[in-house]
Amino acid sequence: MDRDKILLTPGPLTTTLRTKLAMLKDWGSWDADFNAVTARVRSSLLAILHGADSHVVVPLQGSGTFSVEAAVATLVPHDGHVLVLDNGAYCKRAARLSTLMGRKVSSLTFDEAQPVDAALLESHLQKDRSVTHVVLIHCETGAGVLNPLQAVAAVCERLGVGLMVDAMSSFAALEIDARTTRFDALIAASGKCLEGVPGMGFVFIRKEVLAACEGRSQSLAMDLYDQYAYMEKTGQWRFTPPTHVVVALAEAIAQFEEEGGQAARLERYTRNCQTLVAGMRALGFKPFLDPAVQAPIIVTFHAPDLPGYDFKTFYAAVRARGFLLYPGKLTQIETFRVGCIGAIGPNEITQAVHAIELALRPGQPASRS
Numbered sequence: 001m002d003r004d005k006i007l008l009t010p011g012p013l014t015t016t017l018r019t020k021l022a023m024l025k026d027w028g029s030w031d032a033d034f035n036a037v038t039a040r041v042r043s044s045l046l047a048i049l050h051g052a053d054s055h056v057v058v059p060l061q062g063s064g065t066f067s068v069e070a071a072v073a074t075l076v077p078h079d080g081h082v083l084v085l086d087n088g089a090y091c092k093r094a095a096r097l098s099t100l101m102g103r104k105v106s107s108l109t110f111d112e113a114q115p116v117d118a119a120l121l122e123s124h125l126q127k128d129r130s131v132t133h134v135v136l137i138h139c140e141t142g143a144g145v146l147n148p149l150q151a152v153a154a155v156c157e158r159l160g161v162g163l164m165v166d167a168m169s170s171f172a173a174l175e176i177d178a179r180t181t182r183f184d185a186l187i188a189a190s191g192k193c194l195e196g197v198p199g200m201g202f203v204f205i206r207k208e209v210l211a212a213c214e215g216r217s218q219s220l221a222m223d224l225y226d227q228y229a230y231m232e233k234t235g236q237w238r239f240t241p242p243t244h245v246v247v248a249l250a251e252a253i254a255q256f257e258e259e260g261g262q263a264a265r266l267e268r269y270t271r272n273c274q275t276l277v278a279g280m281r282a283l284g285f286k287p288f289l290d291p292a293v294q295a296p297i298i299v300t301f302h303a304p305d306l307p308g309y310d311f312k313t314f315y316a317a318v319r320a321r322g323f324l325l326y327p328g329k330l331t332q333i334e335t336f337r338v339g340c341i342g343a344i345g346p347n348e349i350t351q352a353v354h355a356i357e358l359a360l361r362p363g364q365p366a367s368r369s
């Protein structure tokens with residue numbers, strides 16, 4: 001059947017027709033009409049963070065990881081020391097890219113089923129005074145754990161250490177307030193909880209640290225200081241912008257605001273998550289995380305205890321019924337993940353749970369493909 005499948009993944013995700021339709025137009029990258037869209041997106045992003053007084057926002061072409069890498073290269077001095085609070089796959093990715101950027105990197109490792117611990121961070125930083133920047137993944141999309149941003153930010157502020165937050169899968173859904181939470185950089189992207197399409201990230205940089213970033217990045221294309229300075233001067237992107245992605249994001253942000261902003265989005269995702277967990281439990285599935293540490297973004301489930309279970313076959317059977325699941329990302333045990341984000345509500349989640357039920361029932365071939 002010629003219908004888009006529902007994406008139960010942490011990006012790309014299901015978008016509205018309105019967002020998709022916004023892409024059916026060509027834009028000149030130097031044109032005033034397009035520059036106005038970029039300016040509008042940037043001021044909306046700062047408003048979501050309550051960061052207009054304290055931060056600037058720098059958009060960057062590419063997937064979210066490009067922006068994390070650009071943030072490290074732009075903010076961390078070459079002789080700096082990055083400490084990654086590691087409780088999952090995206091933390092390990094941040095550590096690896098920081099190493100490849102030539103920075104000294106160490107990790108404080110935690111159980112992937114638990115949030116990172118701000119008190120342990122504090123005692124670690126008191127012992128090791130060489131750390132210049134802490135990297136925190138706000139929602140560790142690997143298992144779905146919510147990490148304590150507020151507490152980690154308080155420790156970093158108290159000890160005078162820079163904080164860089166990967167808020168890729170939490171920004172616009174979970175509350176983040178730059179007026180009360182201090183960080184040097186916070187990174188997110190178009191194709192996550194704002195429900196735009198993938199293709200650009202954006203980095204909020206604290207105004208006080210911006211000046212020192214000039215000339216620091218060893219990359220031309222990923223230098224956020226240059227991107228910022230050029231955009232301020234000309235209103236344009238430094239190199240070819242992902243025009244269709246930007247206008248789709250502007251349209252997605254308009255719908256985000258109409259829905260009621262971050263609080264409304266969190267409420268919808270929370271209902272999605274509750275509907276999902278209740279429905280899956282009724283089918284006998286067990287969530288991997290304790291509900292107390294589960295972010296309402298993506299849920300990891302233990303693979304079903306069935307003879308001959310195989311994720312690829314299971315995935316294909318659910319796909320044939322119109323829903324795309326996500327593989328697990330844990331090292332030790334067999335799991336799969338189901339996203340709660342995107343332009344979907346509890347109805348779609350209920351249908352997805354039903355599709356999963358049918359997919360596991362022997363001798364029930366899907367009628368659609």
Ligand SMILES: *Cc1c(COP(=O)(O)O)cnc(C)c1O
Pocket residue numbers: 010011063064065066090137139140141166167168169189
């Ligand atoms: C999605 C995501 C990213 C970026 O991944 P890309 O594949 O580069 O878009 C980074 N960190 C977290 C926590 C994410 O959820």
